[in-house]
Amino acid sequence: MPNEYNPKSIEAAVQKVWDNNKSFEVTEDPDKEKFYCLSMFPYPSGKLHMGHVRNYTIGDVVSRFQRMQGKNVLQPMGWDAFGLPAENAAIKNKVPPAAWTDHNIADMRGQLKKMGLAYDWSRELATCKPDYYRWEQWFFLRLLEKGVVYRKKATVNWDPIDQTVLANEQVVDGRGWRSGALVEQREIDQWFLKITDYADELLQDVKKLEDWPEQVRTMQANWIGRSEGVELSFGIENSDERLSVFTTRPDTLMGVTYVAVAPQHPLALQAAANNEELTTFIESCKNTKVAEADMAKMEKKGMATGMMAIHPMTGDKVPIWVANFVLMSYGSGAVMAVPAHDDRDWEFATQYGIEIKQVIDAVDGESVSVTEGAYTKKGVLINSGEFNGLSSKLAFDAIAEDLTNQGKGHKTVNYRLRDWGVSRQRYWGCPIPIIYCDDCGAVPVPEKDLPIELPTEIEFDETGGSPIKKMPEFYQTTCPSCAKPATRETDTFDTFFESSWYYARYTGADNDQSMLDKRADYWLPVDQYIGGIEHAVLHLLYARFFHKLMRDEGLVSSDEPFSKLLTQGMVLANTYYRENDNGGQDWIAPDQVDVQHDAKGKAISATLRADGQPVLSDGMSKMSKSKNNGVDPQILIDRYGADTLRLFSMFAAPPEQSMEWSDSGVEGANRFLRRLWRQVQEHIASGDEVVLDTKNLSNQQADLRRKLYLTLQKVTDDMGRRFTFNTAIAANMELLNDVSKFDDKSEQGRALRQEIFTTVILMLSPIAPHICETLWKSLGKTSLLIDESWPQVDASALVQENIELIVQVNGKLRGKITVAIDAKDEEIKQQAQDADNVKRFIKENLADKSVRKVIVVKGRLVNIVVA
């Protein structure tokens, strides 16, 4: 055994042992409690980044800890392999996405293996392979048959120069990123999944997800956005048509002074037909990208159509406006506007000089003015005819009932959630298995013809448009029902489709006969899911929805896919730049920068190492290519070893918080491992192992042994319940600091050290498994550490005769006392008041006052209240 800590050789050796033993390959074992631990699979961008390292280390620590608890642990890994970056790389480097992706997967797999992650690699999957995506084609057709799938028009970002559809991120400042053309909104036919049919269940079941972070549950619930209200319709002057709107405030119905419709609304288009100004306005509304955030931030604009709506109650005429902030895709694409009682309506009405009519008054007689702003609270109805004097709550029902009786409306439930558009006009995705026939319409591809394979030998042209849309050999086919020439669908699925069910496929990734099999029922639901907080809404909602779809098809038996969720924070790093001539920033990698500190160590300036000239700091931001502040894990693994990287990732911050990268922090983590290594080696060199006589310990030995088991107790809780690996590591550091101060050379002392090191190595093994496996052997163990159980607390070591209490006077710390563990409150109170410094504060400083009461908090403190 060499005495130097050499991570490179021990990590390779330990990984080989795990490999040879197939330590992480698992099968269904009905006699053991299963634990399915899943980290969100990566997009194979080419290189592992720190976000991955952090995510996968968390998952690995949880998996290894659960394994030590005796569970049958499944931890798989795979690749979310379809997506835009492969297309971008293809355009840039003329490499086909399939080849580029395969290459990246091979590289990243190699990096992951060097991290020593306890994956069952036999279950590896890549979503871009036909043996994976064929099943989602199959499932899509099942859903189509069942009526969950339908086709309708939806808006996309259209690049008029490149003649392609752009993703939101490909639109920069309203222009196509490649062509620079102003993007236009365009309506095209797309496939949708009726997620709204499951809205209620998705919302109800959020409540059952008790082991999800509260913030994620709230975000999911808000995203679904259930609201109870009334759907009602306005008549249209000189027309038989009616205009339908939804409102959550029918009590304000009498305050409606206009109606607003989306620019794409049929009424708007009808009105524009002989109105040039309106046509221009509607056209101008198309020059925004479809992102809701952009819509919300833009200036609120509108134009009257000249058409009038007829109020369903009063029969009054109110103008119909076109407004750029009304979304066609939400509800009916029209809203009734009550400027007196809605902020946005108020602003719009004020801007365009539309009447503001107050119909709600405050309940408590507070004076209400709607000239300075909208009054949005509920209250009592005024100016509302027969409904005057009713509370908002009663008016809600009364008005709804009245509308129902007149056949002009009814109570209903509305969701903010919209159906899931799954069509993408992109190449690198799963082909949608549909054939279009002039006679038969959209015809499903027969099951025997699945999978529809995506051609991989392709070339992109400079427009970036999907190559298969220009490949007759792909899209020319015959109709499955009438055999006439027909056209294949060239759109592909949203990549959220793949990531919505991969967790289930891991349970039977080798099955080429069916999507899932009964192994899914053994492993599902996932016991612990770990991934970035950025997925809190979309991915998790789609996966939950997909799970319910699979359940309703009899493929899985649970209602929810992920029992417990941990959302990890981002990895941040220092960011530096220089202004360039164009006024933009040239981002400089942190490892090219020297930082100057003041006497206290605070960073005061930074210079570029190459020229010694100053650079500007942009503080901490998310590691990203665009800011050039990424740190390559590979370099760190080569320099310090995977254990150091794992340890630092877990130590720098608790998993849910963002984590700041620090080079010196990594060195600190490495220093700790070297210290641990040396301490153990010195202990081994100090003599042979002897048995600890726990009945005859010196006070010092008993104290240290108590510290050991207090640490174990804390670490068990930190790892198993709290997931605060940073404090688990800190507790071990504290314990080892105490051990290094413990200079007891006796046999008992040595025996105690043996017990401590054995336990510490078990405790740290989920985090730094290679060094621990190696030291385990050094301590003379013949078993493999990976097959060991989590240590048990020796309760007898925790017993204490005396404890220290702090003494406060009026809530301020004034002294400490030592009392017997079973001391009575009266004794404690007396002793506290007799303590030196405490006495001074009671008597000297507060001479004319007296002790009002004494509060004793068991095992913690005494507070003497003087007044």
Next chain:
RNA sequence: GCCGGAGUGGUGGAAUUGGUAGACACGCGGGAUUCAAAAUCCCGUUUUGGCAACAAAGUGUGGGUUCAAGUCCCACCUCCGGCACCA
């Protein structure tokens, strides 16, 4: 704009159920070891005053509840994540 978070020493963070604010680590300062350096080890390190004992102040800002508030309540400021075609 809407929804969801976060803010504690020079820095990352700890304080788990309202009960010792600053564990652990980084950095910095001092010392030991060394021909010298690296590495390692020891001591100190919230601020202010004091040789010290100790005292005062202190957890983004302003209020409040409580014997006791980083923790609970109200209002605000700043930063971050998501907003349906980035994944």
